[in-house]
Amino acid sequence: MQPSRQHLEFAPPHTPGMLRAFALAILAHLVLVFILAVGVAWKRETPPATVEAELWANIPVEAAPPPPEPQPEPDPEPAPPLPVPPTPRPAPPPDAPSQADIALAKEKARVQKEKEQQKLELDRKLQEKQQKEKLEKDKLEKDKLQKAKDAKEKEAKEKLARDKAEKDKADKAKTADTAKQKAEKAAQAKAEAQKLEDLRQQNLKRMAGLAGSGDANAAGSAAKSAGPSASYSGRIRAKIKPNITYIETIVGNPTAEVEVRASPDGTILSRRIAKGSGNKSWDDAALNAIDKTGVLPRDEDGRVPSPMIIIMSPQTMIGN
Template identity: 50%
Template sequence: MHAHTDRDQFAPPRPPARLRAITLAVLVHAVLIGALTWGVNWKNTADQPAVEAELWAAVPTLAAPRAVEPPPPPPPPPVQQVTPPAPPPPPVRAAEPPDTREADIAIEREKKRLEQEKKAREQQQLREKRERDRKEEERRDRLEQEKKERLQKERDKEKEQREKQLAEQKKAEQDKQKKLAEDKRKADEASKRKAEAEAKHLAEQREANLRRIQGLAGATGGENATGTALRSAGPSGSYGGKVAAKVKPNIVYPDAISGNPRAEVEVRLSPDGTIVGKRLVQSSGNKAWDDAVLRALDKTETLPRDVDGRVPPSLTIGFRPQD
């Protein structure tokens, strides 16, 4: 709306109204007609001469009685004045176009001003758009950075939890192995104590039996014998072969073995030949072979009697894979 008002102020003046032009023309014609009429009347008056006479007498005379003046002659008929035809009105000149240079200059200035304002608004809008774009980009970058930091924290937390879980599992496994080792140690100690107790019990039982037998019959040892048995307690020369023949079929060892190592086992027996205890006194160097020998003795359970019908209370037996 302000732009429209400014444009009206700098617009060229509007041409005069048609009514005003007609009124001016009529007044001009009336003045011309009046002037012509006055000129004609002035000329007629000048053409009629004025006569005036003055009389002088040499002798004074009495004045005669005033004569009766004759009636004045009738006035001449008025001269009819022929009114010349009115001259044609001068042609109405077309109104000269107003000088619009100043208006054009004002319009051009206004156009430039409007263009400058438009350009300024566009530049301002462009700056505002760039500022909005910059802020939006900063916002996106900030959100992206926050997202990366959040993901990194989550990954670090997960990694820490995994490491903690692995450490707990490792510790639990170590505790388990430690407990198993401790249980095995306790079991071995218990087995050892049990075996020692059984061996002691068997020895006491054997000594009691020997004393009982000794009381029933005389001793068979020599004069220089220091033992308390009725006869020598050592097994015969063929007893080892009989024991090996009984135990070896129960040895199960499918794997190949290098060399021919010897595993020696001390076996404790009851009087009827039942195996009541065993102990590996010398390893073959191959744990699998040692375990196979011990399992075979467990499976055998009893050993045969010697040629004299007796069973030695204990003996050491050697086993080789290729015997």
């Protein structure tokens, strides 16, 4: 007994409302069964009833009496005889026309024929007149169209001639301008070439005078009226000489004349070969040396001549 008591003590408590839940479930099932039963009963069909009936006539109908016998038709009466028409009398022959009637008829026919001929003649003349007027009208229209066409062609030719004249004039003006520009450029180039040649000759003479030996291969200076100092050519040569890089074998003594333009502080602005040495590698080496130099030294008076012609040869720039 003790183990049973311990088991009951540790058993879970009963859930409250179990009886009420069972009662509600049973009630719901009963309602469902009732609804199904009522639905099945409504779907039943009533069997059709069978009825028999016999038809009887209310009043008897008597037979119709036989038709009466036909009466014989009476004989038709004979038709009355037709009346005989009277024989027509022959008409009297017409009277022969007289000579006057014949002449009058001929005169009427002649007049009628003349009228018809006159009418035909008038119609012919009217038709000829209409044709003539139509031909004249067509000719006038054709002449008018031809005149308009000729005027248009003439205007087109005049316009073409004007355009051609204007084009020729413009071409001549353009050719003249081109020739003038070419002449101006040629004169300018010639003047510049002459100026450079004069400058080169002056530099050669001046450098020869500075060297005291007549050597024209010394470093040049600017072409100014006052002239550079005696030591300026040596200073330029000393400035450019370390920047010359030339590793090829030198044949002879190629001399390049380089035109240099510089700012007042000595900065080189531009350089070009004024007269080539005939050795392209030496010309390139001279230009590269001037580019590496960058700035030219100033003269004793603090100025830098520009433009100047620098004469560069292997003997003056590389040799001792």
